[in-house]
Amino acid sequence: MSVLRVTHYSGDRLGGAARAAYRLHQALGGRQEAFSRMVVADKTNDDTTVRGASPRLSSRLAAVLSPTLDALPLRLGAPPDAMPRSTGWSGRIGAAAINAEPTDLVHLHWICAGFLSIETIGRIRKPVVWTLHDMWAFCGAEHLAEDGPGARWRHGYDPALTTGRFDVDRWTWRRKRAHWRTPMRIVTPSRWLAQCVADSTLMGAWPVSVIPNPLDLSRFKPMDRAAARRLLNLPAEKPLVLFGAIRGTQLSYKGWDLLQPALAKVAREQPGVEAVLFGQSEPSDPPRLGLPLHWMGHVSDDFTLSALYSAADLLVVPSRQESFGQTGSEAQACGCPVVAFDATGLRDVVAHGESGLLARPFDSGDLADAMLAVLRDDARRGVMSVQARARAERLWSYDAVARQYLDLYRDAVPR
Known part of the structure; x- marks a missing residue:
C-alpha cells in the first residue's frame, strides 16, 4: 500500500481548532500509511513536521498585518450583532505555493484571519479535504450564525434582506460561490454541523462526512x-x-x-x-x-x-x-x-x-x-x-479517528 502524503493548513493560533488540527496531524504521524505535514500561521513548537507560513512579507510583519487587512471590509458594514467574522479577503499563502507542495492531498482546517483567502482556496488544484470547526465555510463572513429556518446561509443571502449598508456577509458569500467551483470533501465533527452543511445553498450538494476530533488518551487520562x-x-x-x-x-x-x-x-x-x-x-x-x-x-x-x-x-x-x-x-x-x-x-x-x-x-x-x-x-x-x-x-482515540480519515483520503485521491 502506497504512503499518502497529506499537508494540513491551520491558521488558528490559540483556540480549539488549532489543537484539534494538530492532534489529527499527530494521530496520522503515527500511521505507516500516511506522511503528514503541517503549515500553521505561527509555529510555536519544535516539531520538524510543522512549519510556519511562508509569507510575502517578513514573518512578524505578516502576522500583524494579515488579520488587520482581512478585517478592513468589516469596517464598511459589519452588522451590529457582535458575532465573529472573517472576510477571507487577504492571505499569507498563495495558491501557487500550495499547488507546488509535494503532497497528494491538501487538508484545510480553520484558515481565516488572513491565513488563506477565498480566492486562494478556489485555485487549489490538488484534492481538498476541509474539516470545519465552525460555520464560516458555508456562511458569509460569519463564523457562527443562527440555524433556524430563516438563516441566510440556507437561502443564498437574498439581497432583499440586505439593509442599506454594505452587506459584508452577502459580499463574502458571493465570492465563495464565484471561486469555489469544484466541490471539496467536507468533514464536520458533529451531525448537527453536517446537517447545516447539507442544508446550505453553497455546499448542500458537496460530500460531507462526520468524524470527531481526536484526543491523545495517553495525555488526557484520569489523575488522582x-x-x-x-x-x-x-x-x-x-x-x-x-x-x-x-x-x-x-x-x-x-x-x-x-x-x-x-x-x-x-x-x-x-x-x-x-x-x-x-x-x-x-x-x-x-x-x-x-x-x-x-x-x-x-x-x-x-x-x-x-x-x-x-x-x-x-x-x-x-x-x-x-x-x-x-x-x-x-x-x-x-x-x-x-x-x-x-x-x-x-x-x-x-x-x-x-x-x-x-x-x-x-x-x-x-x-x-x-x-x-x-x-x-x-x-x-x-x-x-x-x-x-x-x-x-x-x-476519540488517535487510532479510531485516524482510520476514518485515512479511508476518506484514499477515496479523495485519484488512483
Whole structure:
C-alpha cells in the first residue's frame, strides 16, 4: 500500500481548532500509511513536521498585518450583532505555493484571519479535504450564525434582506460561490454541523462526512483527584463544578449568561459547592453568585487541563452553539462527567445518562437540576466517570479517528 502524503493548513493560533488540527496531524504521524505535514500561521513548537507560513512579507510583519487587512471590509458594514467574522479577503499563502507542495492531498482546517483567502482556496488544484470547526465555510463572513429556518446561509443571502449598508456577509458569500467551483470533501465533527452543511445553498450538494476530533488518551487520562486538587491549589473536599472556554464569559454563544443563574441555583440548593473557571483571568468586577469562584486563567497545556478535569466533580458546558464541544470530550477522557444543553454538536459529545446529562435548551433551571443530580449522587457519578473514559477510548482515540480519515483520503485521491 502506497504512503499518502497529506499537508494540513491551520491558521488558528490559540483556540480549539488549532489543537484539534494538530492532534489529527499527530494521530496520522503515527500511521505507516500516511506522511503528514503541517503549515500553521505561527509555529510555536519544535516539531520538524510543522512549519510556519511562508509569507510575502517578513514573518512578524505578516502576522500583524494579515488579520488587520482581512478585517478592513468589516469596517464598511459589519452588522451590529457582535458575532465573529472573517472576510477571507487577504492571505499569507498563495495558491501557487500550495499547488507546488509535494503532497497528494491538501487538508484545510480553520484558515481565516488572513491565513488563506477565498480566492486562494478556489485555485487549489490538488484534492481538498476541509474539516470545519465552525460555520464560516458555508456562511458569509460569519463564523457562527443562527440555524433556524430563516438563516441566510440556507437561502443564498437574498439581497432583499440586505439593509442599506454594505452587506459584508452577502459580499463574502458571493465570492465563495464565484471561486469555489469544484466541490471539496467536507468533514464536520458533529451531525448537527453536517446537517447545516447539507442544508446550505453553497455546499448542500458537496460530500460531507462526520468524524470527531481526536484526543491523545495517553495525555488526557484520569489523575488522582486529591493530587490534582493539591497541584492546582483547589479545595480538597468541596464539590467542584468546572467551566472552561477562551473568553468564555465574553462570548454570548458560550452561554455564560445562562450559566450564572444556574450556578446561583446550585449554590442555594447545595451549600458548599464551588466553581472553577479557566480560559480567562478574573475580571475586575466578578459576579456574585453565592458560591466561591476560582479563576485559573488561560490554560493551554494538556497536563494542566487533565488535572483540572480530574479535580472536578463535573464539567458544565452551557453553550448555545458548539460545532463539537472539545472541552466535553477532554473531560470525559479524564473521567469527568459532563452537563450540557441538548443542542448542536454537544448531542454527539455527551451520552445522556451514560457520560453526563443533557438539559433542555436553553433552560438555566434545568441545567442547574442536571448539575445537582450529578453532584448529589456519588455512586452515579462514579459510574459515569468510568463510562465517560470508555466512551473516549471508543470514539476519540488517535487510532479510531485516524482510520476514518485515512479511508476518506484514499477515496479523495485519484488512483
